[in-house]
Amino acid sequence: MQKSDVNSVLARTSYRVKRQLKKIRQRIAPEPASPPAFTAQAGRAGTDVPDPVQFQAVAMGSGAFGEWILDDANLPAYRYTMNQFTDDKAQYPVSTGAFRRDHWHQIGNDRITALASNDGVIQVLVGEQGFMYLNHFSHGSLVSSLGVVWAIIMIILRTPSRFVRRFILGSSEPGFWEQIREALSAPGADRRDDLQHAYAGGYGYIQLGDAIWPTAYRYQPEAIRATSERIFGMGYYQTICEHKGIQVTRTVYAPGGDVSALLADVDLTNLTDQPQTISYYEYWDINIQQLTLQLLRTGEFGAAGDAKRRRLNREFTPCINWDEEAKALRFHFHPPEDAVSSAIPSQVNYQPLDVFLADLSGVPDGKYTDKARFFGQGGAQKPDAIGQWDDMDVERISHTIMPYCMVLRREVTIPAGQTRRLRFAYGTVESSDFLTCDEYAIFGVAEAQMPEEWMTQYQLTFHRENNSYDPRDALNDYWRNKLAYFSVIDEPQLQREMAWHAYYLLSSTLYNQFFDTRIVPQGSAYLYLHGLDGAPRDFALYVLALAYMDPALARDVLCFVMQMTTGFSGQIAYAYTGNGQLSGALIHTHPSDLDLFFLMGLSEYVNATGDLDFLNEQVPFYAARNQPRNQRVLNHVLLAYHHLMHIVGIGDNDLIRVRDGDWSDDVVIRNIFPFNMRVSPRNTVQHGESVTNSQMAMYVLPRIATLLTNHPDDEIHDIGTRMQAEVNEALQRLARGIKNIWQGDHYARAILRTWDNSNYILSKDHTDLEAQVWALIADIDPDTTDTLKDTIYRQLDEPSNIGATLRNGSIWPAVAQLLTWGYTRHYPELAWQSFLKQTMANRAMVYPNHWSNIWSGPDGVNGSKMADPGGTYQSPPATPMMDFPVMNNNQHAMALLAMLRVCGIEAHPSGTGIQIAPQVPERYKLDLPLIQLDVTPKHIRGLYRAHNSGQTTLHIRLAAANATVQVKVNENISTMTPDGDGFIKLELPLFNPGDIIAFSVTDLPG
Structure with missing residues (x-):
């Protein structure tokens, strides 16, 4: 929202009225969506597939906000060109009943995540001991009395x-x-607090004579905005602006890997014919916001929650110091005397990391830390200190929440036509016990110096004058080695999009110190607003893609899910929050599906990577609970299996119980009393059954049993054999129960229970996509498959231009992309069509005026018959997804999973390796960190790149093969006959990390 609209009741009221009128019009006469922007065919025979690693410049799917480009490294990037302050297409609804205009891009690595805004500001988040913003942006937005x-x-x-x-x-x-x-504690006009000057930073100021201007688009005059550029790239955000003959190019980026900082390269170019001397000010704010758990975040509750999180800072003592040797400002947030140990789970991080801003290109000519004095009356547009003080004392500031900023000044003389290059680093460093924030400490003197390893990494390796190492070049190489490269004929946008999905998924990674592992969060409003992240079902779905993208990260995610499991009961927790706390998010204390997702993710990982030793490794259960002596991964598998089969259990109708929810968090809560007067809450939780769980079990249970049965370890083999016998009996029961719930053209969703404990069939008369997709994936009943497919396609898929819909008309990739997978069993053309419909490129063509779904998106997208089609939802008073409609990894991971499945790649049912069985497209090239493929109907050639020690088998089927094929593994050539299902079995030799195994299967003329 423009600043002039922030406190305007008139602007908010006007927007609410307009939005309500638009909703009414949409319900009466829905606006037709644009047709899908793709071809259903998968290329022409005889045409060469483009090299997937050499990106093509394709603008398709750019939307109204800018254009897709290739950057200087020939990697995909988005050039944001819209002036969001003058173009009303920038507006999007938020839960306060008003609108906003800021849109942002994710930059990150394995340690840090940043939100880079079209406004030119950058917010930084870390997750070591709970999610925490270092420099939360707030310009004092208030809540109207009417809203309260x-x-x-x-x-x-x-x-x-x-x-x-x-x-x-x-x-x-x-409670009430x-x-x-x-609601009453939402900040009002008379309680502005000291939020002024919390501008986040991530930008700079230039002083040339009497002229002063910022590099941040939000605070620039229109004349400078007209020449500004903003680029969202892989791992970076670049802004370019020009004024008075000085061009400033800022590139802020997250170095690849385990680096808890952003680097900011500042190139100052003199476009005039005379030397120019300027002062450059690098500005980053300090405004700590710990994302403590808040379940109510919609509308005014969000503002009240932000105020509550801000008040938490009063428990700490802030101070800032200057480290002369490190050329760095260092902020310390000293905990209260009664702070609990970081080893104890807590909502609050009582040992927050220190924050620094360092000059990595020379010696600063000035430093500024008092934000009130630095900005003064001039504010973000023209801070008072610029041109008035060459330097400021670094002093303690008492009795104010978050009083500090970090600003370093460099005076630079630039010859005509030349460029001067600066570099800064903003990030975190381990808190020092020597930093006490004692009010009697000597002002400006560092109480503790930066660690030696910090000096080596930042002031040596990352220093701008280190000609032997360029972190920008290293960043480009880092992402080139991690992307998904996919190419087919006639769909060049897929090449860009799959690489972009891989970047977004991997760059969201955070490190959690309590669990001592990396985590790929679901993100979006759950993490960044609620301060809560989950669920393990989502993490397991990410593993299905990560196993091929980053096997070590997939392994970490599985270990994290295991650490979310209580050793006492075997219950996997629904979510995590704060410093090591687990949560059921009110309504999901006993979810019934998490064991299934964990077992599926683990099975895919072991099959893909051949990491057979993983089952014998030690992974602790949740640290705050009783620890079983046996902490092997195998024991986690057996406990999850036992929990599913004997604690969740199979109900009276031969279906797995639903408990308080399955994949759908509210499948129980929204269908019981008082929403459905006939259905008993208690009876349903105790005796209700889930069709979705049962169908999924038909896919998962045989695979986990065969994985153990075919393991070379005798003990594991014997356990698998015993499990197989119980699984076979359970599968018979489940097949019977699923068949009985068939409604003639679809499966019902669940069996709930009435007050007298009789059955209540949910979704008996309408088709719920959640209860259909696993029936296709598991290929449960050949007799009903065609009818089921026709029902899904006719009712849910064909009417939507952006993917199959749930009952309410929305599209959720976590279900709709499973339909893509399900279609691959017997309807590969529909699978390809479903895959293309759900691309961001297609959504941007159908809904070009929605910024979400162009470069990232939420977990649920409004369909054409809903209010705000192409937008997203809110669930008052809890989740306002519309307030944070991007950075949900279901969008990215599920697209990558769908790509794998339409390429015919998944864990083989035997539990011995990878199945590669292309259908549509029949010609493609795929290059992932784990496996490379060149596919035509007559041959499949590839490379397997080992990331661990182990062994796996490739089960390959050509789309068009005769009686015999030629098989090659490294230099060994043989002739083989496909089995009855058309598969050739390639047993790869034992491998170690770094080994590359070449293979091919080629049809021999009959």
């Missing part, structure tokens, strides 16, 4: 249903009076 009144009215109206949820289901969500207090 509306929030209170909605609390009162929803109280009866929440009363039932609280006392019948045992929910622990905030607590919600009222939260």
Whole structure:
């Protein structure tokens, strides 16, 4: 929202009225969506497939906000060209009933994540001991009194249903009076606090004579905006602006790997014919916001929650110091005396990392840390200190929340036509016990110097004058080695998009110190607003793609899920928050599906990587619970299996129980009393059954059993044999139960329970996509498959231009892309069409005026018959996805998974390796970190790149093969006959990390 609209009741009211009118029009006469922007065919025979590693410049799918380009490294990037302050297409609805205009891009590595905005500001988040912003942006936005009144009215109206949820289901969500207090505590005009000057930073200021201007688009005059450029790239954000003959190119980037900092390269170019002397000011803010768990974030609750998180900072003592040797400002947030150890799970991070800003290109000529004095009355547009003080003392500032900023000044003389290059680093360093923030400390003197390893990495390796190492070049190489390269004929946008999905998925990684592992979060509003991340079902789905993209990271994610498991009961927790705390998010204390997802993810990982030793490695259970002596991965597998089969269990109708939810968090809560007067909450939780779980089990259970049965370790083999016998019996029961729930053209969703404990069939009369996709994937009943496919396609898939819809008309990749996978079993043309419909390129063509879904997106997208088609949802008073409609990894991981499945790649049912069985497209080239393929109907050639020690088998089927084929593994050539299903079995030799095994299967003329 423009700053002038922030506190305007008139602007908010006007926008609400317009939005309500638009909703009414959409319901009465929905606007037709643009047709899909793709061809259903998968290329022409006889045409060469382009090299997947050499990107083609394709603007398709750019939307209204800019254009897709290739950057200087020939990697995909998005050039953002819209002036969001003058173009109303930039507006998007938010839960306060108003609108915003800021759009952002993710830059990150294995340690840090940053949000780079079209405004030119950058916010940085770390996750070591809980999610925490280092420099949260806030310009003092307020909540209108009318909004608070509306929030209170909605609390009162929803109280009866929440009363039932609280006392019948045992929910622990905030009570009536607590919600009222939260609404009333939303910051108002008379309580602006000291939020002024919290501009986040990540940009600079230039002083040339009396002229002063910022590099941040948000604060520039229109004349400078007209010459500005903004580029969202892989691992970086670049801005270029020009004024008075000085061009400033800023590139802020996250070095690849385990680096807890951003680097900012600043190139100052003199475009005039005379030397120019300027002062350059590098600005980053300090505004700590710990994302403590807040379940109510919609509308005014979000503003109240931000204020509450801000008040938490009063428990700490802030101070800042200057380290002369390191050329760095260092901020320390000293914990209270009664702070708990970081080894104890807590909502609060009581040992936050120190924050630094360092000059990596010379000696600063000035430094500024008092944000009130630095910005003064001039604010972000023209700070008072610039041109007034060459330097400032680094002093303690008491009795103010977050009083510090970090600004380093460099005076630079630039000859005509030349460029001077600066570099800065902003990030975190381990907190030092020697930093106490003692008010009697000597001002400006560092109480503790930077660690020696920090000096080596930053002031030597990353220094701008180190000619032997360029971190920008290293960053480009880092991402080139991690991307998904995919190329087919006639769909050049796929090459860019699959690489971009890989970048977004991998760059979201965070390190969690409590669990001592890397984590790939789901993200979006869950993490960045609620301060909560989950669920393990999503993490397991990411593993299905990560196993081929980054096997070591896939392994870390599986280990994290295991550490979310209580050793006492075997229950995998729904989510995590704070420093090592687990959460059920009120309504999901006992989810019934998480074991299935974990077992599926583990099976895919072991099959893909051949990491057979993984099952014998030690991974602890949740640290706050009783620890079983046997902490082998195998024991985690057996406990998950036992929990599924004997604690969740199979119900009276031969279906796996639903408990308080399965894949759908609210499948129970939204279908019981008082929303459905006939259905008993308690009986449903105790005795209800899930069709979705049962169908998924038909796919997962045989694979985990065969994985163990075919393991070379005798003990594991014997365990698998015993498990197989129990699984076979369970599969018979489940097949019977699933057949009985068939409704003639679709499967019902679940069996809930009435007050007298009789069955209530959910979705008996309508098709719920959640209960159909696993039936296709598991290929459960050949007799009903064609009918089921026709129903899905006719009712849910064909009417939507951007993917098959759920019951409410929205598209969720975590389900719709499973349909893509399901189609591959018997309907490969439909699978290819489903895959293309759900690309971001297609969504950008159908809904070009929605910024989300162009370079990232949410977990659910509104369909054409919903309000705000192409946008996303809110679930008042809890989740306002519309307030953070990007950076949800379901968008990225599920697209990569769908790509693998349409390419015919998945874990083989035997549990011995990878199945490669292309259908449509029949010609493609795929290059992933684990495997490279060149596919035609007559041959498949490739490389297997080992990331660990182990052994695996490739089960390959050509699309068009005769009686015999030639097989080559490295230099060994043989002739083989495909089995009854057309597969050739290639047993790869034992391998070690770094080994590359070449293979091919070629049809021999009959």
